[in-house]
Amino acid sequence: MDRLTEMEAFATVVDQGGFTDAARKMGISKSAVSKHVSSLEARLGARLLNRTTRRVSPTEIGLAYYDRARRVLNDAGEADALVTAMQSAPSGLLRISVATDFGVNHLSPLLGEFLQQYPDITINMVLNNRFVELISEGFDMAIRVGELEDSTLRARKLADTTKRMIGSPAYFQKFGRPQKIDDLNEHKLLHYSNQASGNVWKITAPSGEKRQVRTAGWLTVNDGQSLLNAAIAGLGIAYLPSFLFKEAKEKGLVEEAIPGLPMERLGIYAVYPPGRFTQPKVRAFIDFLITHFDGDDIMI
Template sequence: MKLPDFEAWAIFASVVEHRSFSGAAEALAVSKATVSKAITRLEARLGTSLFHRTSRRLTLTDSGRALAEHAQRIRSEGEAAEEAAFESASAPVGLVRVAAPLTFGIQAVAPALAEFLTLHPGIKVDLRLSDAFVDIVGDGIDVALRIAELPDSSLRARRLGPVTAHIIASPDYWDRVGRPRHPADLASHACFAYTNTATPDIWRFRRAGGEEAVVRIDGPIRTDSGDAMLPALRAGLGVARLPDFLVAEDLAAGRLEPVLPEWTIGAIGLHLLTPPGTLRPARVEALIDFLSENLKRMCTEAHF
């Protein structure tokens, strides 16, 4: 059996990441023709098309989507092997792509990165902040931070700590509508849905002793941004389930008021995710270790 075409696999991973042949060619410092030939060569060997090609757009076929994760793993492990050979003689260098939620990224990740880059001047970071779902493999992300209940996946996940969440509204809202005594009471309230979850209209609760409650919520706002809920919350338009780091100032100032403190809300945690595979470049390992230590401590001290 012939050896795999490792170069073509690595080029395929780069095309997936940059979403174009020309973008991959520029990133790899090769010609567009070299990229095109490598993809054609790989498709011929696999007996399947990897991309749908039009004059305006390049999209993955079903086969291409299924193989993209393998391609990224091949490229990453190749980079890791090369870096391991030079690791003892030089400090980690190169680019690391990081994805994080918007507000948490600004409040916690950006300051941590400033310290990390001071310690590792040879490393560069491409930080992408968004509350929207990020395709870690498809977007070529090396490290992603997520605050959620994670579904099963092939991604490697490390739980860094719990994130405290609150059921909150303005005091005026509670005075007008009434404060719930049990999670089931929320079914009759105007509750805002955060759509970056698997079940945005379902809130799950648990309290000491093992009692659980599941509530189907409804309300005037559905959004993929917790920040976007705050003006409507302060205006007394409804109820939201939001993490402490997002609402701590409003709670301290009395603009928002939590209820049902004896109930915990789901199994929300801060997770660090990486693509599948056991080998990673030294620069990525360095950042993973740094963020894990710093953010784990932050979760404990700040009670996120």
């Protein structure tokens, strides 16, 4: 006889407290349940149930076996549910956390196309400039730019961008253009307040050496678009991802502060909670983004 069926019959007898109710629960005859349990006891060489005319109860060995058998049955049920979920059409509410800059410039324009492809999915996208706790705050996934912090989250890379120092032509005309990293100490820097390192810029020198620059500026803010606006207005030099200032640079509103420096490369990642399988709605959105960004030049 099938081992799982024997386990299920025995566990159901224990759960229901008797063969009659177990048979009703399983949708088979009482004699069939009895045969499954007897076969299991014969195979194991142990009596698992105490049978009387009034009640059925597990023996000490039967109770220990029941605990393990119930776990096996639950795992088997989860395995069946996993396959069903993996093959089902993506649906349900998808909660996404994304940095404001990237969300406004690169994610929002794609949502219409995605929702047309997957009409059974609804999206709640939260724009913020902090690393949310996905599980405790109820998010299905997040889009993050830059180096990932040590985490148990799973991650898939979507694309690359670069990070560069930029300022307006008017600023450089008034205050001069820095020629090397040390010259930044004489300039007004525009800082991003959500950086873990504080008002410190980590810059790669032409030699490959990693340098740190710390200096005060006229503005510290937790929003990249506001920093870009400040740079365009001539308030100082900002250190921003290229996907944010690409259009402004093409229009001549900003220029690179020190063009000869190596480009700082940043990865753009989809992160989501760990688990034995990825929810279809999450997998569908990540696959959609990977297809969209494949070959897309968001590095300049």
